[in-house]
Amino acid sequence: MMSRTAYAIMIVFLLFIQQVISGCSTTVTKSLQKDNMHKTEVDLVSRNLYQSKCVLCHELPKINEYTSDEWTSIIDYTHDTKAARKFITIEEAEKIKSYLKSM
Template sequence: MKSRTTYTIMIVFLLFIQQVISGCSTTVTKNSQKDNLHKIETGLVSQNLYQSKCALCHELPDINEYSSDEWTSIIDNRHNTKAARKFITIEEAEKIKGYLKSM
């Protein structure tokens, strides 16, 4: 009788631990998936901005033609004028810089 009670307690304890562990892993997986989806969505929005806004004034250059630092400098220097602000906002320029840095 005593060993049966011990086995019952052990089984209940193991089932409890299993539920705790599986609950934690599901939460981590869901958060990770949300982060990945957000990154993909942000990348697509930024890519669309790059393709639509930059093509308004000039041909799109090859992204690999410049380094991340060069892209930042190009956008900061060429798009920091009143004339450029008619076509692209500061926020859009920042998103485009982020996109180009990630490529």
């Protein structure tokens, strides 16, 4: 049977471990939230590119009408014209492609 002192020490130790674990999970959660915020910002920039650049040449198709692979082919095909290159850079096309593939 444990003495009261040993029991008290064990409780204090377990509370300490709980605090350490809670502190670690908060740090991980904050890091994940920061990553998600950055991803959201990138998605918004890419979405704005899609909405502002692609509409210069044609109506915007519904995003869910095509698969990721189809979007890759579509963007590569449509950007491979002199007219499209006047309106959109390769970097912008890649951002749009990534955005559409992630949807």
